[in-house]
Structures are given as structure tokens and as C-alpha cells.
Amino acid sequence: MIRIDQLTKAYGHGPDAVTVLDKLDFAVDRGEIFAVVGPSGAGKSTLTQCINLLERPTSGSIVVNGQELSSLPERQLREARRRIGTVFQSASLFSRRTAAQNIAMPLEYLGVEPRETKARVAELLERVGLGHRAGHYPHQLSGGQRQRVGIARALALRPSVLLSDEATSGLDPETTRSVVALLRELRDDLDLAVVFITHEMDTVLQVADSVAKLEHGRIVESGRLVDLLTDHGSALGRALQPQLDPAPPADGARPWQVTYDSRNVPQDWLQRVSQELGEPAALLAATIQNVNGVSTGKATVGLHAASPDLVRDTFARLGLRAEPGSGRPDAGAQDTAREDAPATLEHAL
Amino acid sequence: MSIPAVIAVAIPRTGETALADLPSLLVPAYGETLTMVGIVMSIVVLVGTPLGVALHNMASGGLFENRAVYGVLSWIVNIGRSLPFLILMAAIVPFTRLITGTNIGIPAAIVPMSLAGIPFFARLVENCLRDVPRSVTQAARASGASPLQIIRTAQLGEAVPAIIGGLTINTIAMIEYSAIAGTIGAGGVGYVAVTYGYQRFDHTVMLATIVILILTVTLVQLLGDRLVRFTTPALRH
Numbered sequence: 001m002i003r004i005d006q007l008t009k010a011y012g013h014g015p016d017a018v019t020v021l022d023k024l025d026f027a028v029d030r031g032e033i034f035a036v037v038g039p040s041g042a043g044k045s046t047l048t049q050c051i052n053l054l055e056r057p058t059s060g061s062i063v064v065n066g067q068e069l070s071s072l073p074e075r076q077l078r079e080a081r082r083r084i085g086t087v088f089q090s091a092s093l094f095s096r097r098t099a100a101q102n103i104a105m106p107l108e109y110l111g112v113e114p115r116e117t118k119a120r121v122a123e124l125l126e127r128v129g130l131g132h133r134a135g136h137y138p139h140q141l142s143g144g145q146r147q148r149v150g151i152a153r154a155l156a157l158r159p160s161v162l163l164s165d166e167a168t169s170g171l172d173p174e175t176t177r178s179v180v181a182l183l184r185e186l187r188d189d190l191d192l193a194v195v196f197i198t199h200e201m202d203t204v205l206q207v208a209d210s211v212a213k214l215e216h217g218r219i220v221e222s223g224r225l226v227d228l229l230t231d232h233g234s235a236l237g238r239a240l241q242p243q244l245d246p247a248p249p250a251d252g253a254r255p256w257q258v259t260y261d262s263r264n265v266p267q268d269w270l271q272r273v274s275q276e277l278g279e280p281a282a283l284l285a286a287t288i289q290n291v292n293g294v295s296t297g298k299a300t301v302g303l304h305a306a307s308p309d310l311v312r313d314t315f316a317r318l319g320l321r322a323e324p325g326s327g328r329p330d331a332g333a334q335d336t337a338r339e340d341a342p343a344t345l346e347h348a349l
Numbered sequence: 350m351s352i353p354a355v356i357a358v359a360i361p362r363t364g365e366t367a368l369a370d371l372p373s374l375l376v377p378a379y380g381e382t383l384t385m386v387g388i389v390m391s392i393v394v395l396v397g398t399p400l401g402v403a404l405h406n407m408a409s410g411g412l413f414e415n416r417a418v419y420g421v422l423s424w425i426v427n428i429g430r431s432l433p434f435l436i437l438m439a440a441i442v443p444f445t446r447l448i449t450g451t452n453i454g455i456p457a458a459i460v461p462m463s464l465a466g467i468p469f470f471a472r473l474v475e476n477c478l479r480d481v482p483r484s485v486t487q488a489a490r491a492s493g494a495s496p497l498q499i500i501r502t503a504q505l506g507e508a509v510p511a512i513i514g515g516l517t518i519n520t521i522a523m524i525e526y527s528a529i530a531g532t533i534g535a536g537g538v539g540y541v542a543v544t545y546g547y548q549r550f551d552h553t554v555m556l557a558t559i560v561i562l563i564l565t566v567t568l569v570q571l572l573g574d575r576l577v578r579f580t581t582p583a584l585r586h
Contacts, residue, residue: 052491082493092484096507096582105502106492137582153492 001193002051002084002161003027007060009046020046022217023060028210030160033187033194035204035225037236038214044197047214048165051195052086053077064161082106085154087167092150093138099149100125100134106156124152128182144175151182155190162186164196168203176200180207201240205291211236229296232261232321241298246285249302254324255284256311258299262319265295269318276314277305365553366545374541375557382537382565385455385462385527390520392459393466398512400426400467401474402500408475410483412496429468434526437461438533458535462526466519473515477508510581517573521566528562538562 009021020043028034038044049055051062053069062070069080093102100121107117125131128148138146147167154162164183168176180203187194196207204211204225212222213236221228221236228237238259249255266272274281281301288297301322305311308324315322366374404426406412407419432440438461442452449456481504489503505512528539538558546555578584 054487054490078493078495081491084491086488086491088484088488088491092482092488094485094488094502094507096509096580105489105494108502109489109492109494109498137586139583140586150488153488157493 001027001029001065002195003063004051005061005063007047007050007062008058009043009050009055010058020217021050021057024214024217024219026212026219026222028161028193028195030191030193031187032209033184033196033207035196035198035208035211036214037198037201037204037211040199042214043217044199044214045165048086048163048197052084052163052165053081082110082157083159084161084163085157085159087147087150087154087162087164089166089169093146093153095138098135098137099130099141099145102138102149103152103156105153110157120156124155127155127186128152142175143171144178147171147175147179148182151179151186155186160191160193162192162194164194164198166198167196169198169200176203177206183207202242205240205289209292211240213239226263226292226294226296229291230260230263230265230294232259238298241296242287244285244287244298244300246300249284250282253282253302253304256301256303256315256322257325258301258315258320258322260296260298260319261316261321263294265319267295269320270301272318273301273314277303277311279304366551368553371553371557374545374554375538375561378536378538378541379561381455381535382524382527382539385458385530385535385537386520386523388459389462389466389523389527390516392463393470393519393523394516396463397467397470398474398505400471401478402504404471404475405478405504406500412499426468426471429464430472432465434461434465434529435532437465438530453534455535455537457533458527458530462523462530465526466523469522470515470519473519474508474512477511477515478504480511481507510577513573513576513580517570517577520569520573524562524565524569
């Protein structure tokens with residue numbers, strides 16, 4: 001496992017010093033994928049460089065399997081880097097080496113016997129599903145295949161921690177899904193602690209067990225993905241849900257924004273709400289998906305019911321949270337629940 | 350060296366050299382040119398490559414970032430690059446004599462040619478290394494590579510085609526310099542062109558040397574392009 005303790009990175013000295021990372025704390029267990037999301041400029045790349053020990057933190061520590069690594073002298077630091085495999089963005093492959101030769105690089109640096117290297121590379125190529133592409137050069141591989149080579153290279157020295165630095169950024173959705181599936185498979189088979197750094201919220205939903213939001217060098221919210229997604233109070237959980245563009249409600253009906261607020265929302269909640277309120281609830285927009293075995297999602301529902309409290313209670317009994325309003329970013333002033341608008345959400349983060 | 354031989358063949362004649370005599374005049378001269386350029390380029394690559402690597406890695410963002418040393422190195426390289434070759438050659442005569450014991454002939458030409466070629470090549474190498482994507486160097490570092498391994502595999506290894514392109518340019522420049530060095534009796538095609546074609550108005554020799562130089566430069570460029578293609582997988586397949 002990897003534990004980050006009070007990790008701080010500042011550039012410059014005295015009054016001109018810029019703090020890029022401010023006392024970060026988190027731990028990733030073996031067999032867990034921990035995603036760090038954040039907008040550009042939040043400090044993600046500095047965090048990456050600190051975790052794979054390419055940059056020394058100003059203070060704080062990085063502990064892998066109980067050993068503190070970040071304060072080691074340069075030569076030992078080089079050894080320590082081998083315990084953390086890093087998957088970079090696709091441009092990091094050696095362009096003049098084949099897939100097999102790229103994967104062999106860490107073994108070559110370590111001075112592993114050629115025969116042993118060959119066997120290990122063949123095994124890794126099979127593992128990432130590229131057995132038939134060993135002799136291909138990076139320019140002959142697709143983006144997803146290049147990323148698989150990068151993953152195999154990161155695993156060459158059997159690290160216990162895998163760091164993924166925007167590894168799926170720039171890939172098409174289909175390829176992202178397959179790379180993510182591979183990472184989850186490897187997490188299970190090799191019992192890896194995976195730190196997955198990305199700016200793509202939708203990828204987080206596919207890959208993460210836990211997630212932290214990094215903003216201005218601080219972790220502003222973190223937790224188990226499922227917990228965040230089933231907690232209406234979690235700004236990160238709501239931000240992780242896809243943006244919806246609901247249809248306008250029928251005349252006389254008003255829109256209600258519904259979010260999952262429990263792990264035990266019954267699947268037929270729409271019918272039950274309709275029954276209890278004695279009117280058919282109109283579904284104006286919805287996204288519901290299974291994340292790590294738990295249903296989560298959000299919806300916009302059109303209702304005529306006069307009493308807001310009755311509506312809220314009805315939903316609450318089913319583990320859902322209902323707020324009046326369409327949730328549409330452009331819904332404007334007529335929207336009764338303006339406090340739920342994106343601007344406030346931003347503030348809450 | 351073969352300068353006396355060249356002169357011996359040429360002296361009895363005045364005016365135009367007969368076509369039949371051209372080979373005996375030009376073949377040894379061509380051999381001298383190749384020798385000069387060959388020796389100079391070996392020295393240039395041997396010294397210029399490490400110098401270029403040092404420049405790249407001492408600049409900001411390099412492996413051994415060091416502003417002061419980079420400043421000094423860069424300044425020396427700039428001096429070497431700013432003097433016109435003819436001036437450089439004349440200015441360093443005492444130094445040349447100190448090293449080679451003479452100030453004429455091929456050995457005397459090799460010193461200024463190397464001094465002009467090394468900084469030129471060092472800058473070319475520095476530029477080639479700068480074009481290697483940073484993420485490749487980062488990947489090597491993260492894989493546990495030592496600084497030397499990073500330089501060998503991620504920097505030089507990735508820049509090979511670009512460096513060969515630079516080598517081609519440098520070689521052609523050295524062929525040109527060898528002709529200038531001909532004026533201090535270094536022999537070679539340049540010497541023949543100056544003494545026969547220029548000083549004696551021997552148009553036959555002048556034309557012949559021009560044709561030879563054009564063919565040589567074309568050939569070097571062709572070879573260089575071939576090598577670049579051969580060392581770049583994306584151009585080969």
C-alpha cells in the first residue's frame with residue numbers, strides 16, 4: 001500500500017514561494033483504485049511527480065509498504081522508483097523501439113539477464129493482450145495499444161503501486177473503457193494499489209474505488225466512490241454524475257431534481273412515487289448506473305403535487321433526495337431552486 | 350604528404366591542363382580532402398557529442414542543471430561559432446603549431462577545422478536532444494534509469510535520426526572548410542581549385558573541381574538522408 005502524509009510541495013523561497021501541494025493526506029490499500037480528480041492547475045502533475053519520486057516534496061512523506069521513500073539519498077531514490085510503476089500519457093514510449101523493447105527498458109536498466117528479460121516481456125505482452133504486437137513500433141500501434149505497452153512497461157519490475165498519470169486522457173471512450181477494464185483486472189490479479197490521476201470525471205466513475213478532489217493544491221473532498229455517489233450532500237458525488245438536459249415539464253407540473261441519497265434505493269422508485277402521490281410521475285431526464293455493485297444516479301421528474309414537503313418526504317422514504325428545479329444550467333430566474341445552481345456548487349467544492 | 354607530387358605533375362604545364370592529366374592531379378587531391386574531412390569529423394563527433402549532451406543537461410530542466418557552468422560552456426561554444434573560418438584559422442596559428450609542430454599541410458588544417466566543427470556540432474546535438482519529448486526522459490527516470498542510462502537510451506537513443514541529419518550538415522560544412530584550408534597548403538580539392546583554377550585561370554581544373562565538389566556534397570546528403578530514413582522506424586515501415 002501507499003500512504004501520503006502531509007505532502008507539501010512549494011517552489012521558490014520566502015515571500016515568493018508558491019505552494020503547489022498543501023499538506024495532502026491519503027492512503028491507498030492493495031487492491032484499491034484511488035482516483036485523484038481536479039481541474040488543470042490544481043497540482044495534479046506535481047502530485048504525480050512527487051508520488052513517482054521524480055520530484056522531492058518540500059515536506060511530508062511518501063510511504064510504500066511501510067518504508068518512507070521521499071527522503072532517501074539520490075541513488076537509493078532511483079532504486080525506490082522501481083517499486084512504483086508509472087503509466088504516462090501515450091507519448092512516453094521510445095519511438096525507435098518495438099513494443100517488446102519498450103517493455104524491456106526497466107529490466108534493461110536494472111541489468112536483468114537477456115533471457116530472463118525476454119521471458120518476462122513475453123509474459124507481460126500476453127498479460128496486456130498484445131502478444132501478437134511484440135515487434136511493432138509505437139507508430140504502428142493504436143492509442144489504446146500504446147497505452148497497454150505503457151502499462152506493461154510500468155509492471156515490468158513487479159511494483160506494488162501503480163501510478164496512472166492521465167493514462168486515458170486523449171483516448172476515445174471505447175478505448176478508455178478497455179484500458180480501464182485492464183487496470184481493474186490487474187488491480188485484482190496483482191493486488192495492486194493504483195493511484196489514478198485524471199481530469200476526466202466520467203473515467204473516475206468507471207475506474208475508481210475511492211476518489212479525492214484536488215483543488216488549489218488541497219484535497220477538498222474524498223471518500224469511497226459509492227458513498228459519495230449515494231450522498232446528496234457530497235458536492236463531488238454530484239459533480240461526478242453526468243450532466244443532464246431535462247425536457248420541460250407538462251403544463252402545471254413543476255420539475256424536481258432527484259438524487260440517490262442511499263445505497264438501498266428500490267429499483268421501482270418511480271412507480272412507487274407515482275402510487276404514493278397518486279399521480280404519474282413524468283421522467284424528464286435520468287441517468288442510473290451500477291457503480292461497484294450499487295445503483296446510483298440522478299433524475300429530473302415532473303410532478304403536479306401541490307405540497308413540496310409531501311413530495312420531499314415521499315422521495316426521502318425511498319432513499320432519494322428531491323429538490324424543486326430542473327437542474328438545467330440555463331434554466332434561469334424562473335428556477336425556484338436557484339441555490340442548487342452550478343455557481344453555488346462550485347463554491348461548495 | 351602528397352603536395353609535392355601534385356606540384357610536380359602540374360609545374361611543367363602552363364595554361365589549360367589537358368583532360369587526360371586531370372585524374373593524376375585530382376585523384377590524390379580528392380584523397381586528401383577525404384582524409385581531412387574524415388579525421389576532422391571523427392574528432393568533431395567524439396568531442397562535440399559529449400559537449401552537446403553536457404550543454405543540454407546543464408541547461409534548465411536538464412539532468413545536471415547548472416547555470417554557471419552552462420553559461421561558461423555556452424559562451425565558449427558561441428565564440429567558436431562566431432569567427433569566420435578563415436579568420437579563426439589565421440588567428441590560432443600559434444596554437445596549431447604548438448599541437449602539430451607545423452602550420453601548413455593537412456595536420457595544420459585539422460586543428461582549425463576541428464575547432465570550428467566541434468561547437469557547431471555541439472549546438473546541433475543540443476538542439477536534437479531538446480526535441481526529444483520530455484515524457485520519454487521522465488519515463489526512463491521513473492523506470493529507475495541512471496543518468497548515463499537516461500542519456501544513452503532516452504536522449505541520444507531517441508535523437509539518433511536528428512543527430513545524423515545534423516552530422517550530414519556538419520560534414521558538408523567541413524568539406525567547404527577543407528577548401529578554405531587549402532589556402533594554407535593543406536592540399537585537397539580546394540587547394541587545386543585555388544592554385545590552378547583561381548591563380549592560373551585554368552578553367553578545366555576549376556570546372557572539374559566544381560563538379561567533384563557538387564557530386565561529393567550530393568552524395569553525402571543522399572547518404573545522410575538514407576541513414577535518417579533507416580534509423581527512423583516511422584519512415585522505414
